Each structure stands twice: as C-alpha cells, then as structure tokens.
Amino acid sequence: MEYVEAPPIASEGSILCCTCGVPIPPNPANMCVACLRTTVDISEGIPKSVTALFCKQCERYLQPPATWIQCALESRELLALCLKKLKGSMTKVMNGAILQQVFVVEFTIQYQMCDDCHRVEAKDFWKAVVQVRQKTSHKKTFYYLEQLILKHKLHTNALNIKEIHDGIDFYYATKQHALKMTDFLQCTVPCRSKTSQRLISHDIHSNTFNYKSTYSLEIVPICKDNVVCLPPRLAQSLGNMGQVCVCVRVTSAIHLIDPRTLQIAEVDGSTYWRYPFNSLCSPRQLEEFIVMDTEIIRDLHLGAGAGFRSNKHTLADVWVQKTSELDTSQQYHCRTFLGHLLNIGDLVLGFDFANSNVNDDYLNKMNPNHVPDVVLIKKSYDRSKRARRRNWKLKEMERDREGLDVVDERQYTDFLEDLEEDEALRKNINIFRDTSRPPVESDTDDEGAPCISLMEMLEDMTLADATGGEVLQCC
8 A cells, every 4th residue: 555645734823825835824915925025026116326415515415305404414314314215115015915125225425505505605696685875984873783783683694795885785585584684774773765676587487577676775874973954944843953963873863962052852764854964074074172161051041842951961161272273372162062071171072163164055054153163072082092991892794895995993993982982872782891801990991081891791702602603703
C-alpha cells in the first residue's frame, strides 16, 4: 500500500496564501508579505530626489506656493516641510491592506533669494515713496523728526532711506507702510501733503493695475529760534499779539512768543498755509551781544482780547552792546522774554534789525516805531565746555547720503543744545547715556548752562535693542 503525504492543513484562524499556499493570518489581500513585496511597490511614483529652496539672507525655506518659513535643522517644522514636498502617496492600499516600505529620499538645498530680500538688496524695487521736504537753511526740524521716527520704529519697514539736499525720501514695498508714515508725519509736524500715482503695468485679462505711489509732504519753513513777522490778520486772530515774534519750538504746531508782551500762540499747519509767513533771519545771521543792564518788568497791562502769556519766561528791558563793537559806546535797548536768564555781563545771541536789510512784505508795511532794534533769541554759553561735559548721545537712522557733504556739525550741535535747554522737547525722544563720558552731578554747569540729568537717560545695552534688531550709527 502506498501512502501519500497530505498537504498541511491550515490551523484554525489561518488561511493559505493565494500565490504560494503558505498558511498566513487572514488579511484583505489573501497574500503573504513576501508575495506582496514582489507584487506591489509602494514607493512607485514618489521622487527619490527633491530640491528645497533656501534663502541665505533671511535663512528661510520656501513652502510652496509663495510662503517662506523659518525652520531649524532637524526640527519638526523642517521635517513637515520635506514631507509636503513628496508627491504621491506614502501608503499603498491593496484591497484595504496597508503596507510599509523603507526607502531613501535625497533632499538637495538650492539657494534662492526670497522676494523680501530681493527688494531690500535691489533698493529700487519699491511701490510707494514718501518725500519729506522743508525749504530752510537749518535742519533742526529734521533732526527732531528723525528721533521721533527712531523712537516709534517707523524706519524698519523702509526698503531704503535716501537723504537729499532739502529733505529725505522713504521707499516702501507696500502702499500701506507709506500711508502709515504719512499719517505719522502729519500728526507730528505742521505740514501739507500731496499724492500722485504712476501706472507701471496693466493686465487687460484680469483688469488689474500696478501703480507706484508718491506722497509729498512739505514741512512749514519755520524752525526753532527763527524771528518771524506775522500777517496782520493772523496776529489779530491770535489775540492781538505783535507781528514780530520768536519761534520757541516746532512740534505738531509752531509755538510763537511775543518778546514785547510774553504772549504765546500756536499756529498749526492748516492755519500757516492760509496765512503764510517767512523767517526773517537764519541762525548764521545771529550776532553776539553783551548785557550792559537789565530791568525786570513786573506789571504789564495787556489790552482787551489779548491771548495767554507765558509762565516760563520773564519780561525785561535790556540794554546790550555788540561784542564786536566793544570799543564804541553804541548800545541798543530792547524788550526780551529772557529776563529770567540774563544778568549783567552775560552773552546773548540776537538779531540786529537796526543794521540789517530785511526784505519782507509784512515787515516793510509795519510802523517803524513798532519794529525793535534788536530781538534777543537765546543766552550764549561756552560751546566747547558744553561739548566736553555732554555725557549723552542720540541714535541715527542708517540712510543713503550719496552726493551730499558731511552733516553740518554746527547745525547738529545747535540741535543738541536745544535739547539741553528745552525739557519739553526732549521728553518725546530717546536719550542714551554715553558710558565713555563721566556722569554729571547737577543739571547746570559753573556758567549756568543747562544739562540733561541721568534720570532722563536710557541705558544703551546694545545698538540693536532700541531698533528692533537693526544696527544704527551713534552720534
């Protein structure tokens, strides 16, 4: 009798592979793992070599279609970015069976500059520009405006900042950033604006237009310490104050004081452009006088309808003589608002009307008896001593100065001295302590020159702290 060995019987809970007949646990494909591997390749259609775009300037990776994200090496974010770039399915299903397979994908880093860095490097790829202009010989207002921009960090969005002869230009990649700067300037300094657009391209299929916008702002041509002659109607509307006034400060408005009565008034931008007036002298035309005698005026009666008087100044009659004419007996009498500062023998800067030829329509129509011989502007101190004693500094915007000379040191020093003399002016800006200079004990020196106390200074830990990471130059 011949015995034939029967095929193995599948154990309970097992089935035979439909290809090789090996007992296997039940699965939707009814095939063993070895047969599935020879039949199905789950890596089919998945690229084995992929390119990832990387910007070396900002160290970001491109996440299609147009998003650049920051990813550290061996991070979950970078792994997720790489997996998203794999086209095809990472799993293969056959009759509901899930298969796993190990394979290697090679990622190649390719350098490409992102759009933001490209705009920054190009410096001429802009969509909007803000042009700020002021037709004056002194840049005190621009120095003050620069510090306000630094404090509020409005320069960080600019692609390029370019300084020209009578102003400065801010270039932006978007119109919204330019509008933000325009609104800030209109709230900070008295100015008027004008907007224009230039068509760059036009898509007739989608009916879209590409413009370059220009915002032109003109600041009033009046600076601190300017002597002005107001139009008669404007002087009358300001409380019947005198036409010859001195500008003591320029913020969001022009702050004026009448040296004969201590009346003060503010002229905003819209009022100025309705009744425009010019400066009668520049800072370089101021002359130095020595105080020969002074007399405080205690009681002064103002007429009906007069405006407010300053509480920070004192009215006085002063007799002065030019320091360049000490060999003569020529003295000038004037009324000044600096009575609280001046003593006999002090030096003071002023404008000599008696020996000057001023071409101004409003001044020429005034009664000569109402035009003062001399208008005193500010007390004069030893500039070299003040510079040696100055233990603070300001920051400066990084900008393009091509085609311009070096910054006028005399004008910048005048601005620094204005900050020391005007507490209200320096409250709006950031002043940093200069660690290379010794600290100052008092707020005045031996000659009475005002100084800035340590309580008003900020610690300059790093140059990037006050600017959100952007390095600035220090003055």
